[in-house]
Amino acid sequence: MTTGEQVVTINGRQVRLTNLQKVLWPEAGYTKAALIKYLLAVYPYMGPHLCQRPLVVTRWPDGICGKSFYQKNAPYHTPDWVETFTWESGEPERTIDYILCNNLETLVWLGNLACLEYHPWLSSIQQVNNPDFLIFDLDPSRPGSSAAVGEIALTLREILWKLGLEGYPKTSGATGMHIYVPLEAVYPYETVRKTAAFIASLVVAALPRIATTNRSVRQREGKVYIDYLQNARGQTICAPYSPRPLPGAPVSVPLTWEEVVNFTPRPYNIETAILRVNGVGDLFAPVLENRQSLKPVLSYLARKKVF
Numbered sequence: 001m002t003t004g005e006q007v008v009t010i011n012g013r014q015v016r017l018t019n020l021q022k023v024l025w026p027e028a029g030y031t032k033a034a035l036i037k038y039l040l041a042v043y044p045y046m047g048p049h050l051c052q053r054p055l056v057v058t059r060w061p062d063g064i065c066g067k068s069f070y071q072k073n074a075p076y077h078t079p080d081w082v083e084t085f086t087w088e089s090g091e092p093e094r095t096i097d098y099i100l101c102n103n104l105e106t107l108v109w110l111g112n113l114a115c116l117e118y119h120p121w122l123s124s125i126q127q128v129n130n131p132d133f134l135i136f137d138l139d140p141s142r143p144g145s146s147a148a149v150g151e152i153a154l155t156l157r158e159i160l161w162k163l164g165l166e167g168y169p170k171t172s173g174a175t176g177m178h179i180y181v182p183l184e185a186v187y188p189y190e191t192v193r194k195t196a197a198f199i200a201s202l203v204v205a206a207l208p209r210i211a212t213t214n215r216s217v218r219q220r221e222g223k224v225y226i227d228y229l230q231n232a233r234g235q236t237i238c239a240p241y242s243p244r245p246l247p248g249a250p251v252s253v254p255l256t257w258e259e260v261v262n263f264t265p266r267p268y269n270i271e272t273a274i275l276r277v278n279g280v281g282d283l284f285a286p287v288l289e290n291r292q293s294l295k296p297v298l299s300y301l302a303r304k305k306v307f
Contacts, residue, residue, distance in 0.1 A: 010105040013081050017112050024063040024114060025249040030270060035243065036111045038270040043104045045282045046118075046241035050107070053120035054085050054098035054128075056236050061114045064245040071115075074099050082106050085125050100125070116245040119236035127185040128233075133287055134181040134192050135237055136200065137172070137227035141220045148210040148224050149177050150263035152203060156226075157257060159202050164296050168287050173244035173252035175265045176224075178237060180284070184291045189233045195297055196228035240284045241277070243270050254283035 020033040060068045083100040122131035167179045212223040250266040251273040
């Protein structure tokens with residue numbers, strides 16, 4: 001897949017690929033062809049985490065050194081075989097036709113549009129108002145904070161365990177880490193967000209020297225920001241196995257908890273991530289299977305009148 005233009009047939013559907021020689025990550029020399037090769041290989045692992053979820057992508061038509069834009073609405077030239085989900089945005093006469101990446105051909109088509117990041121909703125279209133996981137985004141405020149990120153993640157895991165919950169870590173693909181807590185899709189976003197805020201406050205109380213929930217960068221004092229505010233309808237976070245538009249073409253990769261002990265923020269890219277996942281499988285598969293109840297946590301919070 002190195003020539004400038006090709007038409008490939010995937011599941012009986014034709015996908016036109018253009019400008020395959022276009023360099024998207026100049027520092028590493030990775031082209032659009034390399035991106036599509038990665039997406040083809042990683043789809044069996046990445047696809048289930050995108051399926052039936054409204055998708056927001058970031059497009060970089062001239063590579064990571066050029067201009068970019070977020071795309072929510074399916075573009076006018078979307079093939080008729082690409083599934084979409086229409087959402088009333090709340091603004092007058094404003095609806096959004098979100099793309100649903102429900103098959104390989106859709107992912108490859110998106111790759112041809114130079115989509116370098118894939119951000120699915122936290123809820124599926126079947127239960128659009130009820131997320132099926134709760135997330136924490138551990139975001140360092142300064143370089144050299146990998147050890148602090150790892151320590152916070154391990155403390156968060158211990159707190160979740162005491163609350164009867166299991167979390168699953170992945171690299172953000174940038175400098176931080178994402179922790180997913182899979183849930184039964186029965187709780188409103190507001191309940192999930194407030195629960196996440198409470199858990200984050202426990203982590204900060206345990207590690208006040210290195211952790212904060214303060215949104216102001218100036219007031220974080222170099223601490224790692226525990227972002228729980230993404231737990232809101234329409235908010236997104238990059239999917240497992242999503243590339244990132246950063247030098248070296250890093251990928252957001254699931255980790256084992258043993259790897260968190262010696263956390264490294266960008267250990268894999270679009271060339272090496274597929275070697276890892278072919279070896280260890282999808283470490284994030286339980287996020288789609290281990291649906292957990294918040295009843296014990298909510299009962300405790302109700303007794304304490306937290307909310």
